[in-house]
Amino acid sequence: MMAKSAILFTVAAADMSWEEYKNQFGKVYNGGDEEDQQKQQVFESNKAQWGQHESGAILGATVFSDLTLEEFQQLDIRGFSGSAAQGLPKVGVHEFQGETLAASVDWTTKGAVTPVKDQGQCGSCWAFSTTGGLEGAWQLASGNLASLSEQQFVDCSKANSGCNGGLMDTAFEFAETTAIVSEESYPYTAKSGLFSRCKTDGTTVIAQGGVTGYKDVSNSASSLQSALNSNPVSVAIQADQSVFQQYTGGVISSGCGSSLDHGVLAVGYDGSTIKVKNSWGASWGVNGYVSIDASQCGITTSASYPTVSASVASKATAGSCSADDQAVIQAMDDNDFGDASNKCGTGAYNIITGK
Secondary structure (H helix, E strand, O other): OHHHHHHHHHHHHHOOOHHHHHHHHOOOOOOHHHHHHHHHHHHHHHHOOOEEOOOOEEEOOOOOOOOOHHHHHHOOOOOEOHHHHOOOOOOOEEOOOOOOOOOEEEHHHOOOOOOOOEOOOOEOHHHHHHHHHHHHHHHHHHOOOOOEOHHHHHHHOOOOOOOEOEOHHHHHHHHOOOOEEEOOOOOOOOOOHHHOOOOOOOOEEEOOOOEEEEEEEOOOHHHHHHHHOOOOEEEEEOOOOHHHHOEEEEEEOOOOOOOOOEEEEEEEEEOOEEEEEOOEOOOOOEOOEEEEEOOOOOOOOOEEEEEEOHHHHHHHHHHHOOHHHHHHHHOOOHHHHHHHHHHHOOOHHHHHHOO
């Protein structure tokens, strides 16, 4: 079936013209006809690689198909800083204990994964990987799937470097010390430093104290699969090779290296294949996702996930509500829960009303 799909894809891809590519991806070049012609030459060279690739992936048209490999590698679309991990305290390690594992897991079908996002031209992948881990953990603990603010981490997690890179473990440590707010109330700008200052007035989703720690995952495929049986997992990979530049399907089983440069979110597995949510928008890959063999891209070497407590967060949030707000919430019925979460944060309704 895979071979047949690859053949059909190759035929379809070969029919894509330069004009069709520009229209599909909204490409406009300010350098006039000369730049347009140069980009077309690069596009045609890349198109020659489309179809079933020796890496196991299916290559095709992506937003990066008008770039040389060197240009793709220079883009500020990654941002994992593994060196930041040195000296961080280990607060727990998840290891495979020989337990029976499910043959496959997919948290996207279980309501624990938000839609694919786009980090843009900002080395903030670590923030997207962090929020993905927190979103999944919070949904499993509270029953509430909420899109969390990457910009809060970019602006406020000072142990990281905003658009210049960061580390998920460091971001989880930051999350232990502060309230985590919604993406809607603190939207992403793809900017940091002088262009974006830390704000403190967003709508709380996870109250301070709700993130209780994080666990590193032992470096093995079985340990990563074991962790994925419980929740989505933040992972790092190498994502600067041509297989990522033009990935549109298949399973990457070679050709990506292990020099970690990109933080992403593992959301499940099927056998040895890890399903990964990327942060390059839904037009890249398979609706924003990529499948990677567990032996490839360094995917098992820097994995971690946060631990959260909905009860701790709810008590902290309820305690921070004003007397007037608590009285309002006490009078609400279940249909007004959304208003309650806006006033005092997710979980306060259950604590205050005793439901």
